Amino acid sequence: MDTPHFDLDFEPAYGEAVKVAEGVWRITCNNPSPFTFAGTNSYLIGRGRDVALIDPGPENEAHFEALMRALKGRRLTHILVSHTHRDHSPLAARIKAETGAITVAEGPHRAARPLHAGEVNPFAESSDTAFIPDLALADGAVVEGDGFTLSAIHTPGHTANHTGFALEDSGILFSADHVMAFATTVVAPPDGSMGDFMASLEMLLGRQDRIFFPGHGGPVADPPAFLRGLRTHRRMRERAILERVKAGDTAIADMVATIYASTDVRLHGAAALSVLAHLEDLVARGQVICEGPPGLSSRYRPG
Ligand SMILES: [Zn+2]
Structure with a gap:
């Protein structure tokens, strides 16, 4: 790949x-x-x-x-x-x-x-x-x-x-x-x-x-x-997020802690927004469910 x-x-x-x-x-x-x-x-x-x-x-x-x-x-x-x-x-x-x-x-x-x-x-x-x-x-x-x-x-x-x-x-x-x-x-x-x-x-x-x-x-x-x-990089990131949701993570902070474990913590705020961007897209495509509009403190589950 x-x-x-x-x-x-x-x-x-x-x-x-x-x-x-x-x-x-x-x-x-x-x-x-x-x-x-x-x-x-x-x-x-x-x-x-x-x-x-x-x-x-x-x-x-x-x-x-x-x-x-x-x-x-x-x-x-x-x-x-x-x-x-x-x-x-x-x-x-x-x-x-x-x-x-x-x-x-x-x-x-x-x-x-x-x-x-x-x-x-x-x-x-x-x-x-x-x-x-x-x-x-x-x-x-x-x-x-x-x-x-x-x-x-x-x-x-x-x-x-x-x-x-x-x-x-x-x-x-x-x-x-x-x-x-x-x-x-x-x-x-x-x-x-x-x-x-x-x-x-x-x-x-x-x-x-x-x-x-x-x-x-x-x-x-x-x-x-x-x-x-x-494109491959973004799809891999999207797959990693979907896997965390399927593994039971409901909060973006938990997904970031796992997926960005090796990234400078000063960039974790930006990482959370990037995860939110993917989740918005996944919710729009029906692969993830969120009650209400997807936000940083929303709860997510598999679609
Ligand atoms: Zn710019």
Whole structure:
């Protein structure tokens, strides 16, 4: 069975514009964490007079200055945002004010489902609800400038408004946080949806991309093999959860303690949300039963 081969080999070169392909430069923000890996990757794209910027990044003075340095002498026409998490979109406002470029995204931030009664959104702090794109791009819609053509490839799952961008005639897909080489992505309700995430994986498997440039870490060099590995990994995790439910675990905390026994306990809160994402999907498919809407403190039994 092919599980993904994660690649942690990455040299961020903070503050520098690193050329990663013809007409594509990566500038990594110095905001490392367990969730952002070495930091957020911003990309500048353009072979001609104009350039587009994908994911300006968080409010970070050094990163702002690095981006402005890299833009010197070029005309920024579009600021594209893959999704509205605070490590990706907030700097858009300042760069727009400085350059006059228009902001582009699938849409403003929204959760994948409404909050249940009494449920607290654990992502309230990490979401950038202030970002409203000038231009909302439908799936497959195109933005172009002199020297680039990028199309929106909607990939909901990590967030409801998550979108990748494909660079025409290059085989390059900017996969943002949907597919990253260094680790699996966080898929956690209510912002994320496992059903959507798996459907987005299947959609990408049907494409012919040559390479992915993600929002964190280095490139995915063999997208089809990596996508199949991710799918297998999620199915194995789903099977492990189903086995715990069948073994008599009714609470998510008990499932996490067993399934994530070898994981850093600082990540167990995120793990619980990931298990909830799978349980939502399993309940929707009738394989697990939950009285009321599935939540972190709900009780689960086999369907
Ligand atoms: Zn994110």
